[in-house]
Amino acid sequence: MNLERFNELLLKSIGVGLAVADAGTFEILVTNDCWDDWFGRGDKSAFLPEVFPEFDAERLEKRLAAEKPYLLDVAASSGKRKISLAAKISRHSRNDLSVLMVECQNVTKIKEMEYMIQSYSSMVEKQNRELRREKERVEKVLLNIMPKTIYDEWKQFGVTAPQRYDNVSILMLDFAGFTDMAVTEDPPALISELNDIFTSFDRIVEQFGCERLKTVGDAYIAVSGISEASPDHASNIAAVALRVLHFLDRRNVTHHQTWRCRMGLASAPVVGSIVGVQKYVYDLFGPGMNLAARLESLAEPMQILMHEEFRKLLDRSFVAKEIGPTVIRGFGEKTVFELVGSDEL
16 A cells, blocks of 8 residues: 555545555554544544444455445534535555555535435426326316317317218207206205216216217217217117116116106217317217207107117117107108117117
8 A cells, every 4th residue: 555645645635534444353543634523533443333334344345355445325423414425445455464445525415416306306206297197187077078089189289170970870868857856856866866877877888889978967968970980880879778778777676766768869960069269068060969859859758769760770689669750840750760679788
């Protein structure tokens, strides 16, 4: 070891704690003022394991055998303030003398900066998670009021163009006697039941690849063939209608309040568009919507009515009963059928 070089380091290394220790016993032989300020100047002998609780003699030997310095993080005191130190221990030999040189640098500022960066990163990550959750919540709300294809177009371009759909089917549903129920029943309980029913309808609609367009009061409107074109749009919406009746029949057995609905099914051209500037609403307009509404108003409670053109689009598994020619306002005379069942449902 170059003792002259070490003495020079002891004199010049202001802010760096230096010590020389016996390589065999780890007894500290020489220290500089900075070291003494951090670890104290004792009257009796001191050893590295006493000064550095983190000291690992086995790891030290492995590092030194590989001709690499042994690094460890230690804590010390500067007055009343705790500081962080980065210690580096290396071995130096001269003749038969082998000693360890210990260098300690104050890295408190660096540690504080790392902590600040870590805290800032954690804060940014938390904000990003909150933004992602808020984005998902907004997307969920928007997807509840418009088809996904329309939402994707609106998200990408900021606007959507009205689109005509020729091959779609519409289900229009309304509950019989709901107005009287709203007056005579407990309003909160009634709305809670209605919400449960509409939630079940949503699951049925999703099961058959359709989607809810909207609810207006006690009216429920579902469509098939808007988001994705399907040659089976009529059969899909008809399956929804039958499953809804089956659900209500079972529910009425176990609940004191009886819910009876009327449904109209229609397949005719419609135009879809987002309406509104500040409050977005996606809606359909045209003959398909009007015809479904007319048929729903003609239906009896727990009855599903459809027109002849819709009946021709259904596959053979569906069972229908002809009602006969009926004058429908705005559409003239049309042959109306009642959907009564399906071989597959």
